[in-house]
Structure formats: C-alpha cells, structure tokens
Amino acid sequence: xxxxxxxxxxxxxxxxxxxxxxxxxxxxxxxxxxxxxxxxxxxxxxxxxxxxxxxxxxxxxxxxxxxxxxxxxxxxxxxxxxxxxxxxxxxxxxxxxxxxxxxxxxxxxxxxxxxxxxxxxxxxxxxxxxxxxxxxxxxxxxxxxxxxxxxxx
Numbered sequence: 001x002x003x004x005x006x007x008x009x010x011x012x013x014x015x016x017x018x019x020x021x022x023x024x025x026x027x028x029x030x031x032x033x034x035x036x037x038x039x040x041x042x043x044x045x046x047x048x049x050x051x052x053x054x055x056x057x058x059x060x061x062x063x064x065x066x067x068x069x070x071x072x073x074x075x076x077x078x079x080x081x082x083x084x085x086x087x088x089x090x091x092x093x094x095x096x097x098x099x100x101x102x103x104x105x106x107x108x109x110x111x112x113x114x115x116x117x118x119x120x121x122x123x124x125x126x127x128x129x130x131x132x133x134x135x136x137x138x139x140x141x142x143x144x145x146x147x148x149x150x151x152x153x
Contacts, residue, residue: 005123007067008060012097015056016040016114022121031070031120034100038114045104045112050084052099053118061092061123068122069100075118080106083119092126
C-alpha cells in the first residue's frame with residue numbers, strides 16, 4: 001500500500017537550480033535524498049566537528065505531517081558522518097531554510113561535496129496527544145525499570 005503526500009518546495013535565493021529536488025532512489029525507498037547546496041564548493045568536516053549544511057531549499061509540509069531528517073547509512077558506515085539529532089523534525093508550520101545538522105564521528109576529515117546526498121527526508125503522520133495529570137499510573141511487569149532493565153546493562 002502506498003500513499004502520496006505533496007510537499008511544496010521553494011529554492012533559496014542563490015541556490016543551485018541544477019540540483020535535483022529531494023528524490024527517492026528506488027521504488028521501495030522510505031526516504032528522499034537531500035543534497036548539500038554549497039555554492040559549488042566543498043565543506044570539510046573535521047573529526048568531532050558539527051556543522052549546519054544547507055540544502056538551498058524551503059518546504060511546505062501539509063498539516064498533520066512532519067518531515068524527519070535521517071542519516072544516510074553509507075556515510076555513517078564508511079566515514080562516521082551522521083546526524084547528531086536524528087531524526088530531526090521539520091514541523092508543518094516551519095517555512096525557513098532546510099539545513100541538515102551533521103557531525104563527523106570518524107577519525108579523518110570528511111569533505112562534503114556540492115550536490116552530494118547528505119541525508120534522507122521521511123514524511124510521517126503526526127498524532128498529537130493530550131497530556132493529563134493522573135493520580136497514579138497502571139501497573140506493568142516492567143514497572144519503573146529504567147535503561148537496560150529488560151536486557152544487558
């Protein structure tokens with residue numbers, strides 16, 4: 001089963017119009033690739049360095065949905081380059097520049113190339129909750145067991 005949601009996209013002034021809009025690489029892809037728009041240059045991420053990488057895009061996400069920004073597994077596995085706040089959330093009412101916060105956890109500097117695929121955008125439905133103060137919470141087998149309480153510590 002496949003559903004489609006329309007995401008309106010606007011290029012930033014000065015953005016590279018030759019770069020593709022976010023796109024899915026295969027028919028089964030959950031995430032559309034986002035590309036770095038670096039004005040034709042490269043951006044070097046030193047080991048341990050965090051940078052906001054521009055995409056040159058702004059998006060309009062329909063109400064009731066969010067855009068999750070996720071790392072590309074190949075960058076993480078091969079170079080240790082990932083996203084420190086994964087998944088990042090782009091809310092439906094945000095209209096500012098779409099940037100990707102990236103970190104180099106690898107041992108060597110990594111040069112992000114202009115037009116390189118740097119992250120994936122996944123569109124997901126949003127369910128808003130109502131938070132209500134309670135007198136007590138229901139009992140479970142786990143109870144108040146915290147991190148690692150159901151497996152190896």
